[in-house]
Amino acid sequence: MNTTDTLWVIVSAALVLFMTPGLALFYGGMVRSKNVLAIMMNSLAAMAVVTVLWVLIAGSWAFGPDLGAGLLGDFSLAGFTHIPTSLAGLAGVHASPLAVLLYQMMFAIITAALISGGTTDRIKFTSFVVLISAWTLLVYAPLAHWIFSPTGWLAQRGVLDFAGGTVVEINSGFSTLAVVLVLGARRGWPRDSMTPHSVPLSLLGLGILWFGWLGFNGGSALGVSNVAVSAVFNTQLAAATGLIGWLIYERSTEHYATTLGAASGAVAGMVAITPCAGFVPPYAALIIGLLAGLACSKAVRMKFKLGIDDSLDVLGVHGVGGVIGMVLLGLFASKAVNSAGSDGLFYGGGIHLMLTELLAASVSAAFAFGATWVIAQVIKHTMGLRVSEEDELKGLDLSQHAESAYSAGGTGRFSS
Amino acid sequence: MELKLITAVIKPFKIDDVKAGLKSIGVDGLTVTEVHGFGRQRGHTEVYRGAEYEIDFVPKLKLEIVVEGSRVDEVVDNIVSNAATGSIGDGKVWVTTLETIVRVRTNERGTDAI
Numbered sequence: 001m002n003t004t005d006t007l008w009v010i011v012s013a014a015l016v017l018f019m020t021p022g023l024a025l026f027y028g029g030m031v032r033s034k035n036v037l038a039i040m041m042n043s044l045a046a047m048a049v050v051t052v053l054w055v056l057i058a059g060s061w062a063f064g065p066d067l068g069a070g071l072l073g074d075f076s077l078a079g080f081t082h083i084p085t086s087l088a089g090l091a092g093v094h095a096s097p098l099a100v101l102l103y104q105m106m107f108a109i110i111t112a113a114l115i116s117g118g119t120t121d122r123i124k125f126t127s128f129v130v131l132i133s134a135w136t137l138l139v140y141a142p143l144a145h146w147i148f149s150p151t152g153w154l155a156q157r158g159v160l161d162f163a164g165g166t167v168v169e170i171n172s173g174f175s176t177l178a179v180v181l182v183l184g185a186r187r188g189w190p191r192d193s194m195t196p197h198s199v200p201l202s203l204l205g206l207g208i209l210w211f212g213w214l215g216f217n218g219g220s221a222l223g224v225s226n227v228a229v230s231a232v233f234n235t236q237l238a239a240a241t242g243l244i245g246w247l248i249y250e251r252s253t254e255h256y257a258t259t260l261g262a263a264s265g266a267v268a269g270m271v272a273i274t275p276c277a278g279f280v281p282p283y284a285a286l287i288i289g290l291l292a293g294l295a296c297s298k299a300v301r302m303k304f305k306l307g308i309d310d311s312l313d314v315l316g317v318h319g320v321g322g323v324i325g326m327v328l329l330g331l332f333a334s335k336a337v338n339s340a341g342s343d344g345l346f347y348g349g350g351i352h353l354m355l356t357e358l359l360a361a362s363v364s365a366a367f368a369f370g371a372t373w374v375i376a377q378v379i380k381h382t383m384g385l386r387v388s389e390e391d392e393l394k395g396l397d398l399s400q401h402a403e404s405a406y407s408a409g410g411t412g413r414f415s416s
Numbered sequence: 417m418e419l420k421l422i423t424a425v426i427k428p429f430k431i432d433d434v435k436a437g438l439k440s441i442g443v444d445g446l447t448v449t450e451v452h453g454f455g456r457q458r459g460h461t462e463v464y465r466g467a468e469y470e471i472d473f474v475p476k477l478k479l480e481i482v483v484e485g486s487r488v489d490e491v492v493d494n495i496v497s498n499a500a501t502g503s504i505g506d507g508k509v510w511v512t513t514l515e516t517i518v519r520v521r522t523n524e525r526g527t528d529a530i
Contacts, residue, residue, distance in 0.1 A: 030464075193469045195462055254463055264465060301466040313465060 012219020022208025034395025089150030165275025173319020242269015245293020330354025
């Protein structure tokens with residue numbers, strides 16, 4: 001075990017963990033004041049529930065020795081009854097295996113929490129918890145095995161995905177789409193005004209996400225190296241040009257540059273650079289971020305035409321941004337940046353890598369959508385997914401959690 | 417003596433001018449409430465992630481002042497002159513007759529309680 005590599009992975013795990021409360025703020029600011037605690041509670045629930053499931057089963061299914069055909073890991077790590085001394089296929093990683101599994105746990109947490117951006121304002125709290133629990137085991141763990149574990153079947157085909165363009169971004173985007181289609185739109189959408197109740201809260205959340213994303217991508221080198229530095233460097237560049245790209249699109253179509261647009265653009269840029277971070281040279285990160293900012297800004301407008309209430313644009317930002325990143329990796333990947341990677345179209349590798357990336361993106365999207373749709377249907381027809389109309393109108397903070405986010409002095413009285 | 421309730425809905429940023437004007441003519445009490453509404457001004461448009469929202473209800477301040485009937489015109493004129501900007505959305509002032517008023521501390525009634 002290399003202590004420096006291990007230290008970087010532990011620090012990165014903390015950085016990625018911090019992204020989930022950041023996401024809670026980012027999302028919380030965008031919903032109406034009667035639902036802010038409920039959506040934050042979804043992130044909190046993910047931090048607790050996914051942690052436990054990861055230790056019990058999901059971590060083993062994702063990173064345990066392959067059961068065969070690269071589809072799923074075995075149960076050998078289940079319950080963590082012993083400290084793992086090695087991870088299948090990761091012999092070249094010198095960080096502690098336990099640190100790597102801690103780090104990967106944080107990815108599962110935030111990917112589950114991302115789904116709340118689509119389901120907000122109408123999903124039952126208990127149903128959300130059951131949903132992300134089943135989803136962590138049946139969707140996240142297999143997908144992480146296919147791509148993040150070198151023994152997975154997509155990894156074996158030479159798919160490059162540095163930090164989760166498929167496992168985190170495309171997965172969350174298309175899983176959310178599936179749940180939203182089963183769940184239905186918020187009552188009154190899109191006729192009623194459902195404007196963000198606190199953009200400053202969202203901007204604070206964006207700051208935390210941006211900060212944490214340096215570890216999300218940088219830590220995915222699983223050690224201290226030039227590749228890790230490239231990944232951190234590229235993340236910063238893509239966030240910047242993503243922000244610029246979104247604002248360019250906004251200014252040219254609506255004549256305003258909005259703060260929420262700036263924040264969303266930075267996220268879109270970082271989403272797109274996620275699969276590319278440790279594989280592309282810095283100039284490419286500038287281009288990838290810019291294209292993602294422009295494209296995602298356009299994509300989030302589509303939901304109104306399609307009539308799909310993906311409330312906080314998980315598909316439009318994470319799904320679309322993830323696909324963009326995977327495709328552009330096929331152009332810009334360079335072995336000069338990362339000898340363990342491949343050369344893309346611009347570096348003499350031909351079209352092969354891009355086709356491989358497209359395969360991984362398509363398979364991830366289809367699997368995430370299909371499997372999550374089944375899970376959502378089962379929940380809908382057993383315990384139900386939605387709150388009642390009365391509870392939805394009252395707001396989920398009160399109806400699900402018996403709290404109010406903002407109350408200027410109580411006018412009620414204590415009763416036991 | 418007749419009692420009148422003057423209610424004024426004004427642009428929030430004019431509150432300091434209006435308050436100073438009322439003090440200068442010896443009006444000793446004023447209650448302010450944050451309200452939302454629209455008149456001919458209608459609302460405004462906000463844009464979030466490319467979606468335009470018509471915000472119909474514009475923030476305003478509502479002032480309530482109780483005066484003796486003889487002072488109504490003076491006080492209303494004072495409010496109007498200090499609240500006016502000349503642009504649409506300056507608000508409204510209306511006057512209603514009041515049954516009575518009580519000072520809670522002393523139980524005084526009518527004009528003594530103003």
